[in-house]
Amino acid sequence: xxxxxxxxxxxxxxEQREKRLHRLxxxxxxxxxxxxxxxxxxxxxxxxxxxxxxNETATFLGQVRGEGQNGGRGRMVFTRLKVYDETGSVTVxxxxxxxxxxxxxxxxxxxxxxxxxxxxxxxxxxxxxxERIGENFAGGRIIPVYPSVEGLSQKTLRxxxxxxLRETADTLPEELPLWLRKGYRIAERNxxxxxxxxxxxxxxxxxxxxxxxxxxxxxxxxxxxxxxQTLEDSGEGxxxxxxxxxxxxxxxxxxxxxxxxxxxxxxxxxDMTSGKVMNRLVQGDVGSGKTAVALAAAFWxxxxxxxxxxxxxxxxxxxxxxxxxxxLFAPVGIETVLLTGSLTAKEKREAxxxxxxxxxxxxxxxxxxxxxxxxxxxxxxxxxxxxxxxxVRQRSxxxxxxxxxxxxxxxxxxxxxxxxxxxxxxxxxxxxDELPPGRQKIDxxxxxxxxxxxxxxxxxxxxxxxxxxxxxxxxIEESEKLEAQAVLxxxxxxxxxLEGCRVECVHGKMKVKEKQAVMEAFAAGEIDVLVSTTVIExxxxxxNATIMxxxxxxxxxxxxxxxxxxxxxxxxEKSYCILxxxxxxxxxxxxxNMMVKSExxxxxxxxxxxxxxxxxxxxxxxxxxxxxKIANLSRDMPILKEAQTAVAELMERDRxxxxxxxxxxxxxxxxxxxxxxxxx
Ligand code: ADP
Ligand code: MG
Numbered sequence: 133x134x135x136x137x138x139x140x141x142x143x144x145x146x147e148q149r150e151k152r153l154h155r156l157x158x159x160x161x162x163x164x165x166x167x168x169x170x171x172x173x174x175x176x177x178x179x180x181x182x183x184x185x186x187n188e189t190a191t192f193l194g195q196v197r198g199e200g201q202n203g204g205r206g207r208m209v210f211t212r213l214k215v216y217d218e219t220g221s222v223t224v225x226x227x228x229x230x231x232x233x234x235x236x237x238x239x240x241x242x243x244x245x246x247x248x249x250x251x252x253x254x255x256x257x258x259x260x261x262x263e264r265i266g267e268n269f270a271g272g273r274i275i276p277v278y279p280s281v282e283g284l285s286q287k288t289l290r291x292x293x294x295x296x297l298r299e300t301a302d303t304l305p306e307e308l309p310l311w312l313r314k315g316y317r318i319a320e321r322n323x324x325x326x327x328x329x330x331x332x333x334x335x336x337x338x339x340x341x342x343x344x345x346x347x348x349x350x351x352x353x354x355x356x357x358x359x360x361q362t363l364e365d366s367g368e369g370x371x372x373x374x375x376x377x378x379x380x381x382x383x384x385x386x387x388x389x390x391x392x393x394x395x396x397x398x399x400x401x402x403d404m405t406s407g408k409v410m411n412r413l414v415q416g417d418v419g420s421g422k423t424a425v426a427l428a429a430a431f432w433x434x435x436x437x438x439x440x441x442x443x444x445x446x447x448x449x450x451x452x453x454x455x456x457x458x459x460l461f462a463p464v465g466i467e468t469v470l471l472t473g474s475l476t477a478k479e480k481r482e483a484x485x486x487x488x489x490x491x492x493x494x495x496x497x498x499x500x501x502x503x504x505x506x507x508x509x510x511x512x513x514x515x516x517x518x519x520x521x522x523x524v525r526q527r528s529x530x531x532x533x534x535x536x537x538x539x540x541x542x543x544x545x546x547x548x549x550x551x552x553x554x555x556x557x558x559x560x561x562x563x564x565d566e567l568p569p570g571r572q573k574i575d576x577x578x579x580x581x582x583x584x585x586x587x588x589x590x591x592x593x594x595x596x597x598x599x600x601x602x603x604x605x606x607x608i609e610e611s612e613k614l615e616a617q618a619v620l621x622x623x624x625x626x627x628x629x630l631e632g633c634r635v636e637c638v639h640g641k642m643k644v645k646e647k648q649a650v651m652e653a654f655a656a657g658e659i660d661v662l663v664s665t666t667v668i669e670x671x672x673x674x675x676n677a678t679i680m681x682x683x684x685x686x687x688x689x690x691x692x693x694x695x696x697x698x699x700x701x702x703x704x705e706k707s708y709c710i711l712x713x714x715x716x717x718x719x720x721x722x723x724x725n726m727m728v729k730s731e732x733x734x735x736x737x738x739x740x741x742x743x744x745x746x747x748x749x750x751x752x753x754x755x756x757x758x759x760x761k762i763a764n765l766s767r768d769m770p771i772l773k774e775a776q777t778a779v780a781e782l783m784e785r786d787r788x789x790x791x792x793x794x795x796x797x798x799x800x801x802x803x804x805x806x807x808x809x810x811x812x
Contacts (some may be wrong), residue, residue, distance in 0.1 A: 133299040135162035142295050152284040161296050165325050168762045169276030178272040182219035186250040195241045200233040223256040241265045274331050293329050307796040319343040345763040349775040355804040369409035369536050370512050372436045384460050392566035393425055399562050400429050410538035416564030417733040418698025422542045426515045434493045438512025441495040443530055445518045447472050447644050448651050454496040471497035474644035502529040511537050519543040574701040576709040578724040588629045595633045595660045601679040603663045606687040616641035623663045637663035675703030685711035686720040690736050693727055
């Protein structure tokens with residue numbers, strides 16, 4: 133068996149199982165082998181039955197000697213069975229699993245794990261996990277616990293991994309060259325894969341984990357390094373002419389720029405006049421005015437005779453940008469075109485022609501702009517908005533649409549500085565650390581659903597005053613269909629409760645055109661209450677909306693709540709954010725309180741980090757990179773540093789990766805950014 137074989141070549145995989153494995157992103161045998169455990173259970177200590185201690189969880193071997201008994205009535209049926217070893221017997225018991233009776237065979241031995249309880253004079257174990265023991269049972273062991281999906285049991289996954297390990301043993305190639313493994317004390321790959329699933333010794337486990345973490349971080353760093361190298365080697369950047377300061381040129385803006393915006397524009401100006409290619413990340417809290425920065429930079433680029441393009445992650449946001457740019461550029465004779473997936477064939481043809489001829493100097497779009505077939509006459513500046521929604525690779529695809537194009541990427545996700553340096557090693561960073569003047573504080577309230585009637589009255593009152601409301605329901609990850617149902621149902625309820633309000637919704641099951649129509653009607657004030665999931669999280673701007681109501685607020689990340697809240701408070705009216713949650717856990721309460729107390733995105737994300745732990749916070753996904761499978765960026769900092777040193781050494785030895793011994797590695801590194809692009 134080859135590692136690249138499909139997992140369906142393993143024994144025991146039918147259509148159903150295959151589908152479930154696909155949901156875990158497991159398509160090949162190798163992907164199965166690199167589906168690492170999230171935890172382990174210690175089954176290495178096997179107790180004799182007479183050593184079992186009440187109230188402790190234990191693993192023991194027991195033989196089935198007689199038939200199990202089903203009993204109980206109504207809703208409570210149980211299966212009771214006695215199992216034996218040479219020292220005694222114990223009762224095992226399952227509730228509502230009558231099939232257990234026939235699945236345990238008389239005469240067979242099983243390994244049971246569960247909590248032991250004293251019942252009268254007998255010991256009893258309720259709902260133990262059990263595993264049949266074959267002829268050549270070699271004793272207990274540490275067993276892996278995998279991330280899984282419904283319908284795929286740990287036992288099944290474990291069995292498949294064991295099978296794959298047996299049949300591919302020693303055929304997994306070693307990508308890391310010998311000098312590196314020796315120099316950095318890195319265990320061999322096959323050893324590591326085997327021991328990460330079924331550690332034979334404690335040391336074996338540590339060595340295995342260290343190897344796999346190192347490998348992962350090494351690849352990440354090496355890939356980012358290669359990306360940066362391509363940029364550096366890409367030759368001279370377009371040199372723009374500088375007459376007046378760039379923000380003065382942007383006199384087309386309807387407001388004076390903040391000092392923070394000006395500072396960032398100065399940095400941009402410096403880059404774009406330097407003769408080098410600009411690669412800059414602009415980080416700024418929601419509402420800090422990143423669009424204006426992009427506008428000014430685009431305007432300046434166009435004045436210099438080059439085109440500018442901006443790519444946004446959603447259709448809705450792209451259209452909004454299109455309107456903003458058109459409104460400001462049209463009066464000064466600059467044509468803006470929109471390029472998205474939902475254009476008609478004719479519209480698309482026209483837009484493509486205008487971008488290619490240079491008739492349109494400004495192009496706004498979704499990832500439709502990075503598709504093959506999109507050409508620019510003379511692209512000078514590529515902007516990626518809400519960068520964290522795109523893959524690293526996608527961002528470079530946009531700048532590939534021209535030669536030595538300057539790139540600007542914008543994000544509202546605050547990242548600690550050290551992490552930013554790792555993730556965006558290829559970028560320079562600017563921060564907009566000031567909000568435009570006149571912003572009102574948004575009053576935030578955390579309440580439970582007993583306040584519902586009062587909240588509805590509040591929304592109605594605001595409607596009478598001409599204001600609008602957003603209502604956000606949580607996303608349902610597994611199913612767009614369920615999510616749409618939830619949104620529709622809630623919309624129905626609000627339509628009944630909010631007399632006199634026009635309530636509409638957008639959800640993932642709607643066609644782009646339909647969504648667009650609703651969004652436009654909301655922006656035009658024809659809808660009072662807009663119900664949706666977090667699809668409006670990014671960038672939407674309706675200054676007349678003053679209430680943000682978030683249902684099941686405990687289910688959202690704090691950074692996400694902060695983004696959502698940033699959708700209101702954009703006009704001159706007082707705005708409110710109402711967080712509804714019935715969760716009683718301490719952490720949930722603390723997190724929501726944090727939202728009530730603070731309006732500072734950085735402070736909030738730091739707090740989130742403390743309350744939720746670094747694991748989730750450091751999700752690379754959030755920052756447009758492939759998720760790490762095993763490394764933990766907060767815990768594995770020391771290994772990360774070593775990996776960085778190793779990458780530097782590799783680049784010193786063989787920068788172009790031409791040596792024979794580096795070919796597998798080169799292949800891996802290139803595949804790393806190509807293959808693992810993100811979903812949108
Ligand atoms: P974000 O950084 O979240 O993308 P936007 O660019 O959407 O923020 O800006 C938010 C709002 O602030 C918009 O309505 C925009 O017109 C306004 N704005 C941006 N800069 C300024 C400024 N210097 N003065 C006043 N209003 C501004
Ligand atoms: Mg924005």
